[in-house]
Structures are given as structure tokens and as C-alpha cells.
Amino acid sequence: MKPNGVAIRVIRERSGCGLRELERRTGLTRPFLSRIETGDRGASPSTLQLIATALAVPLKAILKEDT
Known part of the structure; x- marks a missing residue:
């Protein structure tokens, strides 16, 4: 399994989630x-x-x- 970093960033940004929020959630x-x-x-x-x-x-x- 390989992450698609671009997809992760696009999904995160479109959902209004910053890195700080993703850090908190994960x-x-x-x-x-x-x-x-x-x-x-x-x-x-x-x-x-x-x-x-x-x-x-x-x-x-x-x-x-x-993958």
C-alpha cells in the first residue's frame, strides 16, 4: 500500500481540514x-x-x- 499524498492533501483541503486538525484527529x-x-x-x-x-x-x- 502506497499513499497518494496529493489525494490526501486535496481531500484534506477540500474538507476544510488543516494539518493541525488532521494531527488532532489522528x-x-x-x-x-x-x-x-x-x-x-x-x-x-x-x-x-x-x-x-x-x-x-x-x-x-x-x-x-x-497498489
């Missing part, structure tokens, strides 16, 4: 979340599910299509 740090969004960092399936849940989207919405 318990993950802003620098960590930012690195996922920029593609500098991968994430475990459980972390990706946590982000998807916090953004109220299905997991597949934040994954790269080739």
Missing part, C-alpha cells in the same frame, strides 16, 4: 503527515486507515492506483 505529527503528503514518506496500512477515517473517506481514496 494523533500523528504534522511533520509526519506533511511528509506523507509530499511523497517523502510511506505509511503503514494502519496509519493510512487512520488518515482515511479522520478524513471520512474510504481507504482506496488515498492510495496510489498501482
Whole structure:
């Protein structure tokens, strides 16, 4: 499973959720979340599910299509 950082950022921004709010919802740090969004960092399936849940989207919405 590879995160689609662009999709995560677009979904987050369109929902009016800043990195600080996503940090609060997930318990993950802003620098960590930012690195996922920029593609500098991968994430475990459980972390990706946590982000998807916090953004109220299905997991597949934040994954790269080739996974």
C-alpha cells in the first residue's frame, strides 16, 4: 500500500481540514503527515486507515492506483 499524498492533501483541503486538525484527529505529527503528503514518506496500512477515517473517506481514496 502506497499513499497518494496529493489525494490526501486535496481531500484534506477540500474538507476544510488543516494539518493541525488532521494531527488532532489522528494523533500523528504534522511533520509526519506533511511528509506523507509530499511523497517523502510511506505509511503503514494502519496509519493510512487512520488518515482515511479522520478524513471520512474510504481507504482506496488515498492510495496510489498501482497498489
